[in-house]
Amino acid sequence: MTDTPYRSGFACFVGRPNAGKSTLTNALVGQKIAIASSKPQTTRHAVRGIITRDDGQLVLIDTPGLHRPRTLLGQRLNDLVFETWSEVDVVGVCLPCDQRIGPGDKFIIGEIAKLGHRPTLVALATKTDLVSRDRQLSHLVDIGNVAEELGIEWAEVVPCSATAGDQVDTVRDVLLSLLPEGPMYYPDGEITDEPEETLIAELIREAALEGVRDELPHSIAVVIDEIMPRADRPEDKPLTDIFASIVVERDSQKGIIIGHRGARLREIGTQAREQINRLLGTRVHLDLHVKVLKEWQRDAKHLNRLGF
């Protein structure tokens, strides 16, 4: 027995699109659970990663990026962000070292500062591997200045790189140390409480987004139609059939997803299948269809059905 109190609580990362939030979440949790993609604004669901240690438990919540709400989907995503911020104990503000702190970053920090219940704020200078030592130092000075400018206080400022593994342990330690004393919320060994179906849908969405134009991300949703174990398989070689639909808004987008003679759709299937195999630990057969649901982002009925 030690005298150190058990700490537990919730944290989330915020920052501009591409700031490295999902990648850092994955690095901290040590298993791929959130969706990392080189396209901005791909994180949609509040995917949680759970870190359980002898001295505490940290539940990481991944929120979508804040953006100008032009559609009903945009509004709902923003509401989800504000809701999450006021519920967590710690918010890690990701400020990538290779980018100057700009109006977008200040807007996000300013919005958090306005919350009635303000979480503890930590500044994470992400992507240290991309810059020189000098640039890193001037970035840290800017991070200090921005706190003063906006009237907030950083509990800690940590430079780190999720891809190079630089200071990831420190980020984990710092986040845990800032949590209140509390119980273990989730049993040990649980990495995410997202239903498997959501994770599978996210993996397919991620594969579908790879290499498509920048404006497409918001137009794609994935619905899992059915997941079932294939009958009559030998016990040591199980196979799972997964039927899923990729939903787009326009016929032209359907064409992009399917590609020339179905080439892109096949690529999406292959890539997603590999990830799903890894997630489930069994072989899967993936059956993908592309559906057009006109203007689904503006239609409350469609949004509800697609899980937003």
Ligand SMILES: Nc1nc2c(ncn2[C@@H]2O[C@H](COP(=O)(O)OP(=O)(O)OP(=O)(O)O)[C@@H](O)[C@H]2O)c(=O)[nH]1
């Ligand atoms: N060099 C380098 N690249 C990184 C690092 N962290 C993330 N990246 C890359 O930056 C891009 C964006 O990373 P994400 O983790 O998807 O960023 P995000 O903030 O979750 O992005 P959104 O979901 O769009 O809000 C990806 O291509 C990552 O591989 C890092 O520490 N170093």
